[in-house]
Amino acid sequence: MRLSSIAALAAAVLLVVGCQTPPERSGAAAGSGAAAGGAGVSGRGATDGVDRMAGTLSEQLAQVGDRVFFAFDQYALTPEARGTIEGQAALLSRHSGITVRIEGHADERGTREYNLALGDRRAHAVKDYMVALGISPGRITTTSYGSERPAVLGSNEQAWAQNRRAVTVVFTDRVGS
Template sequence: MKTNTIKMAAILLASTALVAGCGKKKVEQLPPAAEGTDYGQTQTDPNAGAGQIVPGSQEDFLQQVGQFGDRILFETDRFNVDAEDQATLQRQAQWLARYPNTRIIVEGHADERGTRDYNLALGERRANSAKNYLTSIGVDASRIETVSYGKERPSALGSDEQAWAQNRRAVTVTVQ
């Protein structure tokens, strides 16, 4: 009995020393952005002055369509494109017409309510609604991909109507 207690104490002491030696490491470099996108990246033209926005980039897109012109919002459990959404998507289509080689991804999102599977399906319907409208006004469907994130990537944190309203969305992201 005494030897078992001594063995357990030795194992506990050794494991404590091992864990104590494992501290947090300082992150020196962040992982790269998702391949093929310039989402969240500031791109500059190497031949231009520092800080200039590259034509056809995500920053150019946001500058031309407005601060929140990259997204359309939806009512609870809905995926229909209303008149306000149509105006936003028309601005996006006009920008895309100026850059015919730029492709986009339309991300579908949902608020935190509902199951994961339900929200993934709803996000897919929202992304497809935006894509369908863009193609109906002349954007080539081969330039548009869709993806659903469901409730996994909220825009606003919180469990109230204000946060939920911001999270029920379809967001357009340029792809290089």
């Protein structure tokens, strides 16, 4: 439950990415603008509590981009994806207390089991690059949803391109340095 609520928070917060990430339909994301406290954390409060820290980190993650995209049936990182991951890694190195989970996804143009493996490969491609950038592998977990959780609904190239993705989600938030 904790995981999904954090994921929902991340989804809500990440709307600020704007045109690159169409609104997710799930839960708190719908209609909540920017990083307002739609997902149940104390949004832009004045105190420096843990909850606010979570919001802040997710906001910052949103600013650098929480997700990277892949070509059809590929897991190689594009130059754009590398740039995004570099931003994520910089954020992670500034906040050594946070850990992240990278969720790999595939579009619906493949078979279920292969898509799980492909999503797993994509998540690891992101993780491997983060580790190469100096982030401890112990701070990064991965999973794959295959084609089970599309970000964009639709059976067309535009939707598929958005669904072939790896999303970095703030997994646990301890007050970092």
